[in-house]
Amino acid sequence: MFGKNSWRTFSQKYDIIYNFFSHPPFFSWLCVLTILMIFYWDITQAKDMLKEEQDKIKETLSISDKISDILSKELDVGSQHVLDSWLAQNEQNKALFNKICSDNTIREKIYNYKNSDAEQAFNDFLKARKQRSNRRIYYRFLSGAAVIAICFGFWALIRIQEQETQNLQVTETEQQLSDMPANxxxxxxxDGTRMNVWGDNLYFKETEKGQKIMLGDSLLSQKEDSITADSYNTLEVxxxxxxxxxxxxxxxxWINAASTLKYPAKFAADSRTVYASGEIYLEVAKDAGRPFYVxxxxxTVKVLGTSFNIRAYADENDTKVTLLEGKIAAQIxxxxxxxxxxxxxxxxxxxxxxxxxxxxxAEIVSWTRGYYIFKKARLQEVVxxxxxxxxxxxMLSSGASDIxxxxxxxxxxxLEVFLRRLEEVSNVKCSCNGKFVTIY
Incomplete structure (x- = not known):
């Protein structure tokens, strides 16, 4: 098929091509070029991924703030619109939101989240990475760090503490502590009449001859002609x-557990005086002509119209008066x-x-919102x-009191939930025996 000259020509061309491709420097440059192309693709992909992850992190932080504001009743109209848009995106967001709002331990996560500047920490992280990238660009690691940051953002908001029963030191008793009936x-x-009261709509109404005790629209009691200047009601919680x-x-x-408030059945014309023990929080109605005394x-605490908290349990060594709004004068x-x-x-x-x-x-009056906030508190105060x-x-051991x-x-x-959590975060053990708990 080929003539002699044709075959020689083909062989020469083949040798030239073979020698070119078999020359070692060619493969070296080919490898370098391939690596550069792959690295360039990685960089491009990493940049896109980093931008996407940053946006996700910022959205996570934003939504976390909105949900925490809902739980602390601080959400404004603009933030509500952002949250509503996020909830409308898909059913997964709605399910996550419902889980957050219903979880028994979420308030602690919210509190820890709001008391840590997660967004600032992440911005500092990005700044530090950018400075180092001038010397060494390593976007794959940065993308991984961004993913970790996202995981941290969600962890700060919704991580549920998994309890392993084999590691628990809390001894279960026949009767659960928290199952004991509440009075x-x-x-x-x-006049000595005693009655159980309940609900959130109890209020007292003065009449010309006495007082009415109302629960919403229902009349619990009406006393006429039995109210004297020294008639006092006593509410024991x-x-x-x-x-x-x-x-x-x-x-x-608001009256906390193991507390008592004694107050006139009908306030005097020139002053309002009540007597307290335990812990109470008051939002005093303004009346310049009748100062309020506790x-x-x-x-003796004197106010005209303000919000403040008093803690004075008989078995505690300190009496504390905390002002939230207004101005008060404490006479000692x-x-x-x-x-x-x-x-x-x-x-x-x-x-x-x-x-x-x-x-x-906010820490002092958190008990009025359904939870207790403790910020760097001695364990004795918590107990x-x-x-x-x-x-x-x-009962606390001497070494545990100052934790x-x-x-x-x-x-x-x-209570068992708190005791288990306490064991996890501190070097103590807890045991229960009926109504007695020992922390050592």
Missing amino acids: KPVLTLG PLRCDFNFTMSDGTRV VVDGI NDKEYTLTPGKQLKRDKTFGETSVRTVDP NTLKNWYGVNI IYTGVVNKEEK
Whole structure:
């Protein structure tokens, strides 16, 4: 088919091509070119992935803020629109939102999330990575870090603590601590009449001759011609319970567990004076002509219209008065202390020492919202609060009293949940025996 000359020509061309492709430098450059092309593709893909992951992280942080605002009742109209749009995207978002709002431990996650600047931390991370990238571009690692950051964002919001029963040190008893029945508040009227009260719509209404006690639209009691100047009602709130109601002057009162409030069946024309023990929170109705006084543990607190919290349990060494809004004056013997919002007066019952300090009001009155916030609190203080709510005796070893605890306790969750969580975050063990709990 080929002539002699034709075959020689073909052989020469083949040798040239073969020698070119078999030359070692050619394969070296080919490998280098291939690696560069792959690396360029990786960089392009990594940039796109990083941009996408950054957007996801920012959306996660934004939605996390919106949901946390809902749980703390701080969501504004604009944020509500953003959240509604996110919920409308798909059913998975709705399911996630419902899970967050219904989970018993989510308030602790929300609290920890809101007290850590996750977005700032991520921005700092990106800035540090950008500085290092001038020396070495490694986008695959950066993309992985971004994915980890997303996981952290969701973890801060919705990670559910998995409990392994074989590691629990809490001894289960025949009767669960949290299954013990809770009593109802008892209202004792000036004439000695006693009644159980409940619900969130209890309020008192003064009449010309006496008072009406209303629960919503229902009349619980009506006293006529039996109200005298020294007639007092006493509302006692037992362990494992709290209660709120509206007084006849419009003042709103929240009473915590193991607390008592004594107040006139009918306020005087020139003043309003009540007597408290335990812990109460008041939103006093303004009435310039009738200043409001709260007497507790030798302290008289005078207000015209304000919101403040008083904690004065008989078995605790300190009496604390915390102001949220307005202005109050606390009279102790012959000395007067004026408090402004965010300040707390603390009086040592044993030595009579008094001090004023700055506190976080939201932490102090969190109990009125259905949970307790503890921020760098001594475990002894945490125990003092929880024993009244759960109605148990909690004993601490000497070494455990000074342990610092930060977290949130949902008042609806079982005591065992808190004890297990405490074991996880600190080096203590807990055991239960009926109404007695030991932490050591």
